[in-house]
Amino acid sequence: MQRYFLNESYNESVHEYEVTGEPFHHMIRVMRMEAGNHVYLVFANDMSLEAEIREVKADAVMLKPVAIEQLQRELPIKVTIASGFPKGDKLEWIVQKGTELGAAQFLAYPAKTSIVKWDPKKRQKKQERLQKIAQEAAEQSHRQVCPTVELFATQSDLLAAMETADCVLVAYEESAKKGEHAQLVQTFRKVAPGQHLMVLFGPEGGFLPEEIERFVAAGAICCGLGPRILRTETAPLYVLGAASYHYELLHDTNDTD
């Protein structure tokens, strides 16, 4: 069933929804839906419900709620993926796959070994494009929340953002090479459902020691992601898959027994 993200928050007392703009266009012109058809409406405050089309107007469609969508599809912790600017279209890949795998937020920042440099205009365009990719991926993977994307101009912006997290990890290649394997598990055991974990990833060239020092001084913890060296676009997916396995399969907070 088709899924549409709305900017409003879910409100129990509302008994009719009016959908306009892009979702209206997709529903009525692209999918050619009619009165009686059902869709999922996903709200800004993590709620989603099944709704039935009651009436199709010239530029709006009126829907009535049928049932609240029960299944919790979001990772119990908020995970922010923060990537040192990688080359080419790897950020597109990270955002698309990372959204499927449950990330709450994507940040990107200029790392010392980053090759790409974007002026404010390019950065803005790239950010909008990535936000669109996140939205499409969220709809396709049945997410109830659409992740946000932000491209920073400087590393100081990243350090400021780090303060919004309950815990910050740095995926450091040198840690992996030395066989570090305890930190990710310890972190998952410490970060409780509802809390915010941020993970920093380097670009293709990796991190310089001075960057690691800066991140650690700001409270980040270095960790390995298993014994194999992962590319800049693969490492975030490892973390998200591991987080899902830990929080959703091993320790399912939805279990009623």
Next chain:
Amino acid sequence: MQRYFLNESYNESVHEYEVTGEPFHHMIRVMRMEAGNHVYLVFANDMSLEAEIREVKADAVMLKPVAIEQLQRELPIKVTIASGFPKGDKLEWIVQKGTELGAAQFLAYPAKTSIVKWDPKKRQKKQERLQKIAQEAAEQSHRQVCPTVELFATQSDLLAAMETADCVLVAYEESAKKGEHAQLVQTFRKVAPGQHLMVLFGPEGGFLPEEIERFVAAGAICCGLGPRILRTETAPLYVLGAASYHYELLHDTNDTD
């Protein structure tokens, strides 16, 4: 340090190695190495060691062993990723990222909803190309084993291959939608280090019920991969990340304490 895969098996009593062909070319012509330089040599039987260049000849380089590489970099279980033929170059992505993440083997087969159709000649070319991608990815991610790739002509070939596995899972979208979340954990608890787990993935169009019936009749078990719907090229990476988390981080068999 550069890493080179050799076709021979490691033999303790050998005290000098002669490397020719492509690895020789890369070492001497591309990297311009000389006597005294060190490299990793990776053997056909899961051993790898650090070696020093003793002499550079016209078309061969002679190396002497320095030390056995201690760190276990391979997933404790063998994981085979079996993908229903996806569109475009998704198999290239799956093989590259799947190799970084530790897969032992890649199979691909024609699923009922697969759109691509390759004749034997195309299939052979594609298989060789994918094998090369696996080799490059294995070298870059410091694998000690190079995964194999095989493209099947029919689903019957896949069913025959299933018999080589100790356990076969089918990543089934319908299971995920219904909230199935126990099977992957149970499977990881059951498949012991050294054993072989095969996981079947559908193409973009998913599986038809008749295919699921066929796989289940042959002993496969359906499972979900968390509550979000994953694309055909993302799902294998989820399984490999989860396997690494389970076998290498949570239950580290390398721990000496």
